[in-house]
Amino acid sequence: MQDRLAKAIQYFWKARSHQHKKQGGSTGKKDAGNRSAVTGGKHLDGFIKLLTGLLSEVGLPDSTIHTRTTTLPGYFRPTKNWDLLVVVDDRLLASIEFKAHIGPSFGNNFNNRVEEALGNSTDLLIAYREGKFKPSQKPWLG
Numbered sequence: 001m002q003d004r005l006a007k008a009i010q011y012f013w014k015a016r017s018h019q020h021k022k023q024g025g026s027t028g029k030k031d032a033g034n035r036s037a038v039t040g041g042k043h044l045d046g047f048i049k050l051l052t053g054l055l056s057e058v059g060l061p062d063s064t065i066h067t068r069t070t071t072l073p074g075y076f077r078p079t080k081n082w083d084l085l086v087v088v089d090d091r092l093l094a095s096i097e098f099k100a101h102i103g104p105s106f107g108n109n110f111n112n113r114v115e116e117a118l119g120n121s122t123d124l125l126i127a128y129r130e131g132k133f134k135p136s137q138k139p140w141l142g
Contacts, residue, residue, distance in 0.1 A: 005050065007046060007050075008046035009046070011045065012046055016043045019042065044100060047098055048083055048098060055086065064086055065085075065086055066085040066086070067084050070095075073132045075127040080120060080124070083097050083098045090135075091133075092133050092136040092139045094139060095124060095139055096141075099113050099117070125138075
């Protein structure tokens with residue numbers, strides 16, 4: 001597990017660096033500061049791969065673990081794309097969103113991540129309460 005986690009961490013830093021260098025190559029427009037390292041959206045793929053592997057190892061069939069088609073209905077908004085879904089027999093078991101938090105602006109960025117986590121989970125849980133995921137049990141959020 002330690003080696004697999006180390007690979008996910010290495011992937012994270014390499015992807016951030018690559019995205020930072022690559023952004024603006026064709027348009028000339030680059031996000032300010034370190035934002036360009038994360039707006040490409042691939043820097044957490046190593047952790048997604050790690051978790052999908054663990055889910056497979058505990059017996060979930062690969063066909064139940066979704067990382068490409070991950071759109072779910074919401075309540076306050078029509079839909080939300082998640083990073084990883086687990087759906088077994090048409091029942092939603094888990095919806096997971098991966099978030100990274102790296103300085104230097106811990107105060108503002110941390111507040112934004114908390115708002116996203118609370119907002120996303122509240123939206124999904126109210127959608128569940130309103131019957132959008134029948135016949136699923138209450139999903140686990142992470």
